[in-house]
Amino acid sequence: MNFVLAAGGTGGHMVPAHALAAELKSRGHGVLLITDARGARFPGLFQDVPVHILPAGRLGGGPIGMAKAALSVLKGRAEAKRLYREHNPDVVVGFGGYPAFPSLLAASAMHIPTVLHEQNAVLGRVNRLLAGDAEAVATAYDQVDRLKPKFLSKTVVVGNPVREExxxxxxxxxxxxxxxxxxxxxxxxxxxxxxxxxxxxxxxxxxxxxxxxxxxxxxxxxxxxxxxxxxxxxxxxxxxxxxxxxxxxxxxxxxxxxxxxxxxxxxxxxxxxxxxxxxxxxxxxxxxxxxxxxxxxxxxxxxxxxxxxxxxxxxxxxxxxxxxxxxxxxxxxxxxxxxxxVGRPHAARDLADVVERVANGLSPTLSGPALSPRTAAHAPAGGVPA
CATH class of the missing domain: 3.40.50.2000 (Glycogen Phosphorylase B;)
Known part of the structure; x- marks a missing residue:
């Protein structure tokens, strides 16, 4: 299967995305990274993964700043949609931060399932905006502030992926x-x-x-x-x-x-x-x-x-x-x-399991109900068994 990982800005987003990429590649899947210019400059990460840099505005800065950010997000969303037509991802995984925003918006517009990963113990702004449309919210902690109770049924605690070393x-x-x-x-x-x-x-x-x-x-x-x-x-x-x-x-x-x-x-x-x-x-x-x-x-x-x-x-x-x-x-x-x-050293493995399940139209949790018809219709006929 093919997966797109959307992350960028800081090491807090890039390192767990890198760990998931390594795990997915070890399972034979195709992986592509969408990030911003800062994320692409991190040394030692994603050396064997195709990287695409998209514009992403940061919300804030008054009316002028918001207008510029909106234009940047719309441009990034359009570029992401073109990329998805070529890459045909089964799932887009977002790691929070504004660089992930246009990529996830494009996925939702094209009815591509999305999985959000929250590294912090407080749900981030971008993940709060997009949680309603995601098929799964994977968290690093049992207790996550600002996560609405209505999303708990699709929330899975996996930890924060770290490098194998x-x-x-x-x-x-x-x-x-x-x-x-x-x-x-x-x-x-x-x-x-x-x-x-x-x-x-x-x-x-x-x-x-x-x-x-x-x-x-x-x-x-x-x-x-x-x-x-x-x-x-x-x-x-x-x-x-x-x-x-x-x-x-x-x-x-x-x-x-x-x-x-x-x-x-x-x-x-x-x-x-x-x-x-x-x-x-x-x-x-x-x-x-x-x-x-x-x-x-x-x-x-x-x-x-x-x-x-x-x-x-x-x-x-x-x-x-x-x-x-x-x-x-x-x-x-x-x-x-x-x-x-309190460590979760197998977070990359567990997050990859969640992503594969979503790609196959299954619940992100072993005990949960089947996913929405949108996801089930998108899921491939074959693929890696969950």
């Missing part, structure tokens, strides 16, 4: 950590970086008890204009640190780490829980609908993470939280196990 980490032992072993920290602000981490983390590590501080090994992502300043801070503190502006080998860095300090983006949470790595999470305060705080909820409740709101994220608070988690090796190992307990 990340999922395999959860099958391996936690890196050895005791009273004398190095404490390896990974500090990451997501695909765009986070200035607050550069401002707070080095000073916070300098306030740690000597028994922990002299054992530190740090890997930190920094914005390009901050990296030299942060490097100087670590050198003054005599803390060995490897700094970079973008982490391309994230599975290797996560695999080596005992503790992660970072934002609470959807992909970050999915990777930490799939790999079984404890974390100190600082949700991005300007995230739409404060969805990063909601993302951190499950992992924190399980005991696999500590959440610190940014307005309370000070060097002193960070130092005390690190000491609370890592001063006792047993406590850190337990936190790792609790993080792993």
């Amino acid at each position: 990340i999922a395999r980490l959860g099958e391996l032992p936690f890196p050895p950590f005791d009273d004398v072993a190095p404490l390896k920290l990974l500090v990451t602000g997501g695909s765009q970086g986070a200035s607050v981490l550069s401002d707070v983390v080095p000073e916070g590590l300098g306030l740690l008890q000597q028994s922990l501080r002299h054992r530190l090994q740090v890997v930190q992502q920094c914005r390009p204009d901050e990296i030299e300043r942060v490097r100087g801070q670590y050198a003054a503190l005599h803390i060995p640190a490897e700094l970079m502006t973008y982490i391309e080998d994230m599975p290797e860095k996560v695999g080596d780490a005992h503790l992660i300090i970072g934002r609470a983006g959807a992909s970050t949470i999915a990777e930490l829980t799939a790999a079984g790595r404890p974390a100190i999470l600082i949700p991005f305060p300007l995230a739409t609908d404060d969805h990063q705080t909601a993302n951190a909820r499950e992992m924190t409740k399980a005991g696999g993470a500590r959440t610190i709101q940014q307005d309370g994220f000070t060097p002193e608070v960070l130092a005390r939280q690190i000491e609370a988690m890592a001063a006792d090796p047993i406590a850190l190992n337990n936190a790792a196990a609790r993080a792993l307990s």
Whole structure:
């Protein structure tokens, strides 16, 4: 069968789409990606998948901005319809974000079934607009805010797809950590970086008890204009640190780490829980609908993470939280196990199952009713059995 994945803008949309693409291709299906210019620039993703860049406007900016966005969406919708006539997709899968909007509108206009995947614990704006016409809504969490009750019958919890290299980490032992072993920290602000981490983390590590501080090994992502300043801070503190502006080998860095300090983006949470790595999470305060705080909820409740709101994220608070988690090796190992307990490492497989079922005109859930006549009529006669 043929599938179109519509995603773009940020790594939070692109990484799970990439993981689903790999799973679908491993099952023998054809996959095509529709994204925007930003999404197409992400390194290491979709290298063996055809990529089409479509215009997509962002809703907002007053009457003029809205008018420009509407024109861009209409243009993208028309281009997507032309593409679908050539590619003939069985299902279009949207991963949220404005770049997915025109692709999904085109699919609905052509009576092509759609599946929405929501990475966050709050249903995003585009997915809220399009959920009514979708055949299935696949979520990353059991609890998703702003998901209307009338859509629960077609909602399936699958998790957030992660790269296979990340999922395999959860099958391996936690890196050895005791009273004398190095404490390896990974500090990451997501695909765009986070200035607050550069401002707070080095000073916070300098306030740690000597028994922990002299054992530190740090890997930190920094914005390009901050990296030299942060490097100087670590050198003054005599803390060995490897700094970079973008982490391309994230599975290797996560695999080596005992503790992660970072934002609470959807992909970050999915990777930490799939790999079984404890974390100190600082949700991005300007995230739409404060969805990063909601993302951190499950992992924190399980005991696999500590959440610190940014307005309370000070060097002193960070130092005390690190000491609370890592001063006792047993406590850190337990936190790792609790993080792993809420992981969904098979999300890509489970989402692919949902997509195949929809393509075959079946309910997205094993116990649900058959899909609408529209979908059943579109479904191929053959194809992969669900």
